Amino acid sequence: MENPRDPxxxxxxxxxxxxxxxxxxxxIRSGRVTVDGVxxxxxxxxxxxxxxxxxxxxxxxxPEKFRYVMLNKPRGYVCxxxxxxxxxxxxxxxxxxxxxFLRSAGRLDKESEGLIVFSDDGDxxxxxxxPRHRVTKLYDVTVSRPLTEKELAAMRSGIVDDGELLRxxxxxxxxxGRLRIKLNEGKKREIRRLCAGLGAPVVALRRIALxxxxxxxxxxxxxxxxxxxxxxxxxxxxxxxxx
Numbered sequence: 678m679e680n681p682r683d684p685x686x687x688x689x690x691x692x693x694x695x696x697x698x699x700x701x702x703x704x705i706r707s708g709r710v711t712v713d714g715v716x717x718x719x720x721x722x723x724x725x726x727x728x729x730x731x732x733x734x735x736x737x738x739x740p741e742k743f744r745y746v747m748l749n750k751p752r753g754y755v756c757x758x759x760x761x762x763x764x765x766x767x768x769x770x771x772x773x774x775x776x777x778f779l780r781s782a783g784r785l786d787k788e789s790e791g792l793i794v795f796s797d798d799g800d801x802x803x804x805x806x807x808p809r810h811r812v813t814k815l816y817d818v819t820v821s822r823p824l825t826e827k828e829l830a831a832m833r834s835g836i837v838d839d840g841e842l843l844r845x846x847x848x849x850x851x852x853x854g855r856l857r858i859k860l861n862e863g864k865k866r867e868i869r870r871l872c873a874g875l876g877a878p879v880v881a882l883r884r885i886a887l888x889x890x891x892x893x894x895x896x897x898x899x900x901x902x903x904x905x906x907x908x909x910x911x912x913x914x915x916x917x918x919x920x
Contacts, residue, residue, distance in 0.1 A: 683723040686710065689730060691799025693737040694778040698803055709733050743798035744777050745903040745911075749895040750793050756784040763787075771795060771900050782806050782887075782911075786866055791816070791884035792892040794903070794911060804912055805887065808862045811914040813846065815886035816858045818868060820877040823853035828875050832858075836874045843871050854880075861914075889913035 684692060690701035690710070704710055705720045711731045712722065724730060730737055748771060750756070755763035758780060768779060779795040782805035796802055804810045824832075835844035845868075847859040854877075858868055869879045885892045889910035895901065903911070 680723065680725060683725050685720060686712070686717060686722045686724055686730075687720040688800070689724040689739075690732065690737070691803065692739050693730075694740065694780065694797035694799055695732050695737050697780070697799065701799075704732065740777070740797055743801070744774055744779065744796060745798065745801065745908045746771055746774065746779065746795045746900055747890070747892075747895065747903055747907075748793050748795060748900040749892060749897050750785050750790055751897040752788055752790050755787050756781045756793060767793065768795065770898055773900075773902075783863060785884060786869070789882040789884070790897060791882075792887055792890070792895075793884065794887060794890075801908070801912075806863075810912070811861045812888045812912055813859050813861045813886075813914065814863060814884055816856075816860070816868060817883045817885055818856040818858055818872070818879060819881040820854050820856060820872050820879055822877050824850060824856070824875065824877055828877070831875065832871055836871055838870045838874055843867050843874075845871065887911050 686705055687698050687701045690696050690704065691698045695701065696704055702720045706718055708716050708718055709732060710717055712724065712728050748767060750767050754765045754767040756767050757763060758768060767781065771779060777797050779797055780802060782794045782796065782802045785791065785793050794805065805812050829848050829850065832845050832848050835842045841864065843864060845858050846861050849857050851857050860867065868882060872879050890907055
């Protein structure tokens, strides 16, 4: 008998770290997942603890202990587990967790740097990355020229780019051409598109905080495992840090 407390197949794959929930749905519907040896294409199928689940013929199961790793990503590295066109993957910098299927919580584009978290906990990755959980991200941004108060206000109220409304949660100018920006959505290249729309392209972009977790003195290319307290801090929806 089906137990409503058992995770559905989509959540099970995400919890195992095999894929994001969206990607897990695609894998299931394409027939790449079996349960007890039978191809199962229903993402809502409930997975009891006694079931054996396999992806592409390889058995998967939730890890006994989830790992959470903070990386200070340097420029030039791509946040992807595989990319044939990328010269360097950010994940290649993390070498201390053999056997863990780590994925990034959201992304920083190739030319951006700073704090990004990797984990094999699919639920955690979804909570950090999805806008509905309102986990804020804080950035130090250098642009090609100082911005006026009117332009800063435009960043707060929103600018339409390619049919998409882009806006920041908070922004302040800490020095001429130096911005401190807080987001809670993180649309693709949002800050770069906003600044370009104002005629002040980004020169440098660094993420310095995720929720209540800060980069601190971690050097570029450096990484470390997070404590339970730091994991909780990274999920804080609106930390006290001021712009």
